[in-house]
Amino acid sequence: MRKIRVLLAKPGLDGHDRGAKVLARCFRDAGFEVIYTGCHQTSEQIAAIAIQEDVDLVGLSCLSGAHKYLFPEVARLLQERDAEDIIVIGGGIIPEQDMPALYEAGLKAIFTPGTKLDAIVEWINTNVKPEA
Amino acid sequence: MEELSKRVLAGDIRAASRLIRNLEDQIPDTYVAIKELFTATGNSHIVGITGAPGAGKSTLIDELIAAYRKKEKTVGVLAVDPTSPFTGGAILGDRIRMLRHAEDSGVFVRSLATRGSMGGLSKAVGEAIHVVEASGKEKVIVETCGVGQQEVDIINHAHTVVVVLVPGMGDDVQAIKAGLMEIADIFVINKADRDGANKLYQELLNIASLSRNGDTASSEQWTIPVMKVESIAEPLKFAESVNLLCDKIEEHYQYLVKSKLLSNRLRRKTTAELNEALWGSILQPILQELNDGGEMESMVEKLVNKEIDPYTLAEQVAQRYVKK
Numbered sequence: 001m002r003k004i005r006v007l008l009a010k011p012g013l014d015g016h017d018r019g020a021k022v023l024a025r026c027f028r029d030a031g032f033e034v035i036y037t038g039c040h041q042t043s044e045q046i047a048a049i050a051i052q053e054d055v056d057l058v059g060l061s062c063l064s065g066a067h068k069y070l071f072p073e074v075a076r077l078l079q080e081r082d083a084e085d086i087i088v089i090g091g092g093i094i095p096e097q098d099m100p101a102l103y104e105a106g107l108k109a110i111f112t113p114g115t116k117l118d119a120i121v122e123w124i125n126t127n128v129k130p131e132a
Numbered sequence: 133m134e135e136l137s138k139r140v141l142a143g144d145i146r147a148a149s150r151l152i153r154n155l156e157d158q159i160p161d162t163y164v165a166i167k168e169l170f171t172a173t174g175n176s177h178i179v180g181i182t183g184a185p186g187a188g189k190s191t192l193i194d195e196l197i198a199a200y201r202k203k204e205k206t207v208g209v210l211a212v213d214p215t216s217p218f219t220g221g222a223i224l225g226d227r228i229r230m231l232r233h234a235e236d237s238g239v240f241v242r243s244l245a246t247r248g249s250m251g252g253l254s255k256a257v258g259e260a261i262h263v264v265e266a267s268g269k270e271k272v273i274v275e276t277c278g279v280g281q282q283e284v285d286i287i288n289h290a291h292t293v294v295v296v297l298v299p300g301m302g303d304d305v306q307a308i309k310a311g312l313m314e315i316a317d318i319f320v321i322n323k324a325d326r327d328g329a330n331k332l333y334q335e336l337l338n339i340a341s342l343s344r345n346g347d348t349a350s351s352e353q354w355t356i357p358v359m360k361v362e363s364i365a366e367p368l369k370f371a372e373s374v375n376l377l378c379d380k381i382e383e384h385y386q387y388l389v390k391s392k393l394l395s396n397r398l399r400r401k402t403t404a405e406l407n408e409a410l411w412g413s414i415l416q417p418i419l420q421e422l423n424d425g426g427e428m429e430s431m432v433e434k435l436v437n438k439e440i441d442p443y444t445l446a447e448q449v450a451q452r453y454v455k456k
Contacts, residue, residue: 002157003220028221033245038228045234049227052234052241054149083146132159 002130004032005055009046010039011074014064019091023059023120030121043070047077050086056130062092072105079106087128091115137165140267141172148267149242155256155263156247166259169266174398176208176265177385178272180290182252182312185278187296188322190229191364193273195371197233199378200271206238208269210260212253212277215245222246226275240269251285252276258289258405282311288404291397292384294377296320297336299328307335314343316356317384320377324360333358354387418453 008024010017017039027034035053037046050058058078060071067090075088090102091111099110108127111120136154139147154162181189181196193209200207211226224243233239242264244254253276254260264272276286286293295316307313319336321329340356359377362369388394422428434440 002159005153024223028216028223029219031216031219031221033215033222033224033243035224035243036228037231038225041231041234045231048234049241051146052149053243054146054153 002132004057004124004128004130005035005053006032006124007035007037007046007050007053007055007058008061009037009041009049009058010061011041011043011046011070012062012064012066013040014062014066015039016063017061019063020059020061023061023091023117026117026121027124030124032124043073043077046074047081047083050078051081051083055086056128057087057089057124060088060090062090062094065093067092067094068098068101071102071107075106089123137168137266140165140169140263143268145240145267148240148263151263152242152244152256152260155259156244156254166262169262172266173262174265176270176272177292178261178265178274178290179381180274180276180286180293181296182276182279182283182286182293182315183296183320183322184280184298184301187278187298188361188364189275189278189296190226192296192320192322192361192374192377193226193275194230194232195374196273196378196381197230197239198371199375201233201236201238203378205270206268207233207240208264208267208272209239209241209275210244210257210264210272211241211275212244212246212257214277215247217248220247240264240267246277249285250283252279252283253285253289255408258401258408261289279312281309281313284311284315287315288401291388291394292317292381294318294320294381296322297332298323299326299332301332304335304338307332307339313339317354318377318380319356319358321358321360323363324373325363325365329360333360354384354391418449422449 006027008020010020024034024036035055037049046058058074060074062070071090078084078086078088087108088106089109090107094110094112102110109123136147136151140151151165181193183189190211197207213222213224213226215222222245224245227241227243230241244257244260246254249255257274261272261274274286274290276283293315295312297319299321319340321332336358340358343356357380359380361373361377364370388397431445435442
């Protein structure tokens, strides 16, 4: 049986990793394998790691306000490297008006503060189906 | 599946990682691909890095990768972290220390979860090493999960085993105990700026001087070196001591080649692999059938009620399945 593999990453200059760590723990408890890579990564590093780890999903966390550049860049790099099947989702302080552009860039879901952990796990279990 | 192995041989990273995943997930027919790769393996130097949780294995490997890259060697890293016994999930956090190599095409890092394996590695790690070798990496570093005294499976996979210790973990009796302390080809005292490093150094020198390291046939003995690695708070000193470690690891490999002990290690490694394969092709299908048919459950029920003992049950199953 396929085990879901998730990469959790924090792109850019943002040191607030409490949320990402809570998610890592929550995904562990949901039975996923979580590759946690911590803070301060470039989009290039995240795309390269996603491919090396053969993950199904990349979860990006950003609380610094740079999501409009960083999130689409990760999605673009994955597309460029024939890895557009890897789903990209995002979370953090994301204003409502920024969301259409992020979805347009290829992100499949955005979770903002206050989202229940169970809701995120349920979204993943519904939408991430690794091929056999 | 055939296509996947061709892509691995051509150095395709995603294919290598997917193949490793197929092995971890036990996807049927994955062994076809591994069979095709098998002849392309055996040329890499496999270095095992083991030690307690938080001893600094991942950080050490990060600097070791840098040292190898300076020597223009390509490097594959397989980093193992534990799987939850309750949920089957895992947090794989080793490569957080190795981020600076993420974009280097000469470096491939793959995290693995133990998935119930108890020896400090994951069940798929032996085959994963083959995949990394076949993808053309000259050095394959295998990082065990944080181990205690007796998770020593790494000796079945690595040519050179580096045991990483930190000061303050017990007295000299701990140092002469069997298990982890006797599998080292090289000892590393990490965080050597801490109190107790000199005491540990003396203890390790003592056991190193008595050690025969399992390979007694050779006239030319390998003296287990004890290497101190300075604090990462002083990056230049740290890098310098890891460079020395890198040279020592290379020296050990040359020693194995020259003394013909490499073939002994390979024999140990292949014996373990054959055991695994036999286990997989003989016992696994039987267990599967017992489980699927519900027989396993009814046997457990009988055992719980003390109606029969496990040895008689096992004999009965063996009589049914195993033909001489």
